[in-house]
Amino acid sequence: MDYFGVNVFNESVMRERLPKNAFKSLKNTINKGLPLDPAVAEIVANAMKDWAIEKGATHFTHWFQPMTGATAEKHESFISPTTEGKVLMEFSGRELIKGEPDASSFPSGGLRATFEARGYTAWDCTSPAFLKEEGGVVTLCIPTAFCSYTGEALDKKTPLLRSMEALSKQAIRVLRLFGNETSSNVKSNVGPEQEYFLLDRKFFEKRLDLVLTGRTLFGAMSPKGQELGDHYCGSIKERVVAFMKEVNIELWKLGILAKTQHNELAPAQFELAPIYTSANIATDHNQLIMDILKKVAIRHGLVCLLHEKPFAGVNGSGKHNNWSLGTDDGLNLLEPGKTPHENAQFLTFLSAVVKAVDVYAELLRVSVENPGNEHRLGAHEAPPAIISIFLGDQLSDIFEQLANGGLKSSKQGGSITVGVNTLPTLAKDSTDRNRTSPFAFTGNKFEFRMVPSSLSVSGPNVVINTIVAETLSQIADRLEQAEDFDTELQLLLKEIALNHKRIIFDGNGYGEEWVQESRKRGLPHIKSMVEAVPHLISEKTIQVFSKHKVLSEKELHSRYEILMEQYIKNINIEAQTMIYMTKRQIIPAGIKYVSNLAASINSVKNASADAVVSTQEAILIETSKTLASLKEKLNQLEMATDEAKSIEEIYEKGVCYHDRVFMAMKALRIEADTLETIVDEELWPLPTYAQMLFML
Ligand code: ADP
Ligand code: MG
Secondary structure, X not given: OOXXXXXXXXXXXXXXXXXXXXXXXXXXXXXXXOOOOHHHXXXXXXXXXXXXXXXXXXXXXXXXXXXXXXXXXXOEEOEEEOOOOOEEEOOOHHHHHEEOOEOOOOOOOOOXXXXXXXXXXXXXXXXXXXXXXXXXXXXXXXXXXXXXXXXXXXXXXXXXXXXXXXXXXXXXXXXXXXXXXXXXXXXXXXXXXXXXXXEEHHHHOOOHHHHHHOOOOOOOOOOOOOOOOXXXXXXXXXXXXXXXXXXXXXXXXXXXXXXXXEEOOOOOEEEEEEOOEEXXXXXXXXHHHHHHHHHHHHHOOEEEEXXXXXXXXXXXXXXXXXXXXXXXXXXXXXXXXXXXXXXXXXXXXXXHHHHHHXXXXXXXXXXXXXXXXXXXXXXXXXXXXXXXXXXXXXXXXXXXXXXXXXXOEOOOOOEOOOOHHXXXXXXXXXXXXOOOOOEEEOOOOXXXXXOEOOOOOHHHHHHHHHHHHHHHHHXXXXXXXXXXXXXXXXXXXXXXXXXXXXXXXXXXXXXXXXXXXXXXXXXXXXXXXXXXXXXXXXXXXXXXXXXXXXXOHHHHHHHHHHHHHHHHHHHHHHHHHHHHHHHHHHHHHHHHHHHHHHHHHHHXXXXXXXXXXXXXXXXXXXXXXXXXXXXXXXXXXXXXXXXXXXXXXXXXXXXXXXXXXXXXXXXXXXXXXXXXXXXXXXXXXXXXXXHHHHOO
16 A cells, blocks of 8 residues: 555646646546646646656656557656756656657558658546656656657557547447436446466577567477466465566556466466556556566566467467446446346447447457467467357347347246346346357456457457447437337347347357357358458448547558568568577587487497497487478478568468468478477477476
């Protein structure tokens, strides 16, 4: 309690330090989205500066989230020269509100050419400013949105804020129809559970693949993996607890509600979950969590890996994105109610989500794309690459009944009569757990489980917010015109249930039967990133994003290009790293070993003509054969990369990286991993899986 939020310029600090009027005006901007008065900005800037300097800050930065998915900052000191050769510490309202970083060096997908480099950052006063303490330097960080000179969003925050606004607008329309006159704003609330790996830094440093790509591109499986299930929620090692303690202290100081921590299923894998908050702040906080996990790990002689699949053969990492709808006066719209009236409203919002997920499944699928996630989805460790919704027994039954012409009984209770006013009382948390579902209703929220561990949660939430805004707007359009609200609602819910129940699936998502069944239902099964990304620029996507003013066609095209490029560049870096390691580390180790064997055969034979050297000979043959096929696979990878590089058109290039380069990488790895299991441990240049996963 003593230090929670001490590094945040939060509401209580503002109340204390701002004149009453300025505080009120700023609150109006934050809560109601009213324009910010420049005079108020001046006052806030000054108060912020004084507060920061008292806490030791010398610099400030606009902290933003470019399309790299990481955060960006350019520090500026507060100093301003005086005529006497001294300095004053200054920070103006203008500096608070607006920054002008060079936009050309960030990915823009063609939105900014190098010669028109100007970009702007704009203060997001809905997310509080905070202090970063690093290496003895304290920096005031101001969360900002980042856009081009012509106003296109170049970042992950702007579309998120826009999508939240769109969602709020449509949700309020629906609430008014249900007679709610008190709520004025609806927010999407998000709680992202962050998974990560830790490993000893001394192993990390010897693995160029981990250093450059975040995952092991080679490595034979350790004799023991995760099969005993003895790591999951097991007693946490002292070294790791000490690390977690320091992470928590850093996070709490930043006002981040770090709450849950535990060992995950894979050895050396862990999870941290904060208490949920509004999507915008949750996204900022998650970016900070990832940053702090990495930085604190270094201090403990550890390295934190956020990659989706650092190690083959054990589970990878994801980020469960818990999502719900909350009003400014404290209602959770996904909470089943106590009265039939509340339940009609609940079922309406629930139906809006079900419809949205069914209609825009492809878009949701794109929203969780990054090169790392391809190793997880559909690999029986994370949800399949097919989107479906888990509702649980009772709600699935209600949906079925709605589809069949109205509600007659609830699985939980006695029979009831048809009609909106007589919907059953729903038992809270009646849903069972289903770990295989990509989009599961868990009592009063949805858990989107496909999100990759290293990705910003902005994208997935932009999509959920926007598509739900769309289905809510369709519902509002219908009901606002209705002659009889109850009848029309009944009809509407029936229609949604009938048309979209195909997306509801409560069974085992890992089974092959589901792949068959989902095909029969006509659900899309998108297996790779190159297959997914074009859905970003489909007619349907452009239409829904433009309608709700979340992303323009141009902005969507830029994101399409950025994602394709991200894929291409990542695979290319991985391929180049493999080539380097094979040529300069793995092949030399193999050659040394065969030379040793040959020398041994010769010297043993020399020593005694009767000596048996069949072991050395057998291993020599095996090793040299493996070396030969390793070299062949290396040549193939080099050829594939050359071919991919020569392709100009971005989509074709991506396909080539996926179909040719990625496949060649897999083939090369098989040979190298075989070699690892033969070659003398002393000669092997890379730390093994057993060392990395178990010696923490
Ligand atoms: P589990 O691992 O069982 O899914 P955790 O406790 O690890 O559960 O994480 C659940 C996450 O869901 C937490 O971040 C929590 O704050 C969040 N959460 C709980 N209720 C809501 C809600 N109404 N809206 C959004 N997120 C929520
Ligand atoms: Mg979870």
